[in-house]
Structures are given as C-alpha cells and as structure tokens.
Amino acid sequence: MHLETTITLPTAFQVSHLPAAVRYTSAIGRYQDAVNMKDHQLHYICDLVLQRGSFPPAQLAEMRKWSAILAQEGRNKLQFFLRRK
Numbered sequence: 001m002h003l004e005t006t007i008t009l010p011t012a013f014q015v016s017h018l019p020a021a022v023r024y025t026s027a028i029g030r031y032q033d034a035v036n037m038k039d040h041q042l043h044y045i046c047d048l049v050l051q052r053g054s055f056p057p058a059q060l061a062e063m064r065k066w067s068a069i070l071a072q073e074g075r076n077k078l079q080f081f082l083r084r085k
Contacts, residue, residue: 003046003047013083015042016082018042021034027059028050031047031070
C-alpha cells in the first residue's frame with residue numbers, strides 16, 4: 001500500500017513541529033513514512049508492504065512486534081503543530 005497526500009497551509013501559519021520519519025523492516029514486511037514541509041505545503045508519504053506466506057511459530061514474537069508498531073505508527077493520526085507567524 002502506498003499513500004501520498006499534500007496539504008497546503010495558509011501563509012499566516014508556520015509548522016513548529018513535524019513527526020520524525022519512521023522506517024521498520026523485518027521478515028514480515030516493511031513500513032515507512034515521512035512528513036516534509038516545503039513552501040507552505042505539507043507532504044505525507046507512507047508505504048506498507050507485507051510479505052505473503054506462512055510464518056513459523058518461532059516468528060510469533062516478531063509478528064506481535066510488527067503488529068504493535070503498525071498500531072502505534074499506523075498512524076497516531078498525522079500530527080503536526082502550527083502557530084501564527
């Protein structure tokens with residue numbers, strides 16, 4: 001899954017905080033996202049790739065970790081902070 005969106009912000013505001021980029025890769029799949037700001041445009045990119053197949057019981061802990069990361073990152077809603085100039 002690939003998600004990309006751009007939000008144009010009013011010129012009277014500036015972003016005071018953006019979330020850090022996230023990247024996580026394992027045998028289960030890959031997740032990454034990033035938020036960038038340029039010329040009053042907030043650009044969000046998210047990629048999620050899950051591997052197909054059966055996974056042995058030994059990878060159960062990894063699958064739980066993967067699920068927890070997706071629940072947390074996937075996305076704590078896209079949060080950024082604005083302030084008036």
